[in-house]
Amino acid sequence: MLIRDALPEDWQRIWPFWHEIVAAGETYAWDPGTCEPQARSLWMGPSSRVFVVEEAADDGARILASAFVKPNYGGNASRTANAGFMVDPRHTGRGIGRKLAEHILDEARRDGYEGMVFNAVVETNPAVGLWTSLGFTIIGTVPKAFHHPAHGRVGLHIMHRAL
Numbered sequence: 001m002l003i004r005d006a007l008p009e010d011w012q013r014i015w016p017f018w019h020e021i022v023a024a025g026e027t028y029a030w031d032p033g034t035c036e037p038q039a040r041s042l043w044m045g046p047s048s049r050v051f052v053v054e055e056a057a058d059d060g061a062r063i064l065a066s067a068f069v070k071p072n073y074g075g076n077a078s079r080t081a082n083a084g085f086m087v088d089p090r091h092t093g094r095g096i097g098r099k100l101a102e103h104i105l106d107e108a109r110r111d112g113y114e115g116m117v118f119n120a121v122v123e124t125n126p127a128v129g130l131w132t133s134l135g136f137t138i139i140g141t142v143p144k145a146f147h148h149p150a151h152g153r154v155g156l157h158i159m160h161r162a163l
Contacts, residue, residue: 001096003103006050006066011040013063014052017088018043025149027127028084029120029156043068043084049111053087053100064091065100069108072117081113081163085127097127101134109163121157122146128157136161 006014018039025032030042044050048068054061065087072082083104087097108116116136121128123141132138136159144153 001064001099002054003051003100004054006044006052008044010050010052010063010066011044014043014066014086015039017090018066018086020089021086025147027122027125029122029146045070047071049107051100051104051107053096064088064094065096067100067104069104069111069113069116071113072119079112079114081108081111081116082119083108083116097130098134101130105134105161105163113163115160115162118157118159120146121159122148123155123157124148124151128159131159131161134161 015036019036022028022030022034022039023032034042043066048070050066050068052063053065055064065085067083067085069081069083071078072080085097085100105116118131118136121131138157139160140158141155143155145156146154148154
């Protein structure tokens with residue numbers, strides 16, 4: 001497995017699992033009907049540094065996951081990062097998310113960020129356990145802010161970690 005900075009042409013291989021995950025409506029507070037150009041802008045916008053996890057395959061390299069890191073705020077608060085992570089559902093359970101998260105935390109620190117915040121982590125998202133194991137704390141929860149297709153109204157955690 002190789003983790004590297006994404007290239008613009010990688011989007012065509014990120015989009016299928018990005019779309020699948022967001023359309024499921026279980027873990028991201030983005031519109032499940034987000035169109036491809038808007039999705040690309042959300043994920044690979046000009047302020048984002050995007051990474052991919054790549055694995056060799058018989059038909060070339062396969063992208064297994066992607067993440068972005070960008071400033072969460074502007075101006076004098078721009079040293080706090082925000083990030084988003086997606087692992088292709090066909091490749092979960094292999095530790096890819098943890099490796100990518102550790103890489104992103106290291107890269108964010110190298111890029112000069114002093115902390116990272118997640119603004120809207122769905123409280124039923126299994127990744128909450130990953131984030132807490134990596135030192136993130138829940139600093140607040142917006143109750144019943146997210147309509148989960150299976151669990152109904154659930155909270156959105158705001159999570160933070162110093163870098």
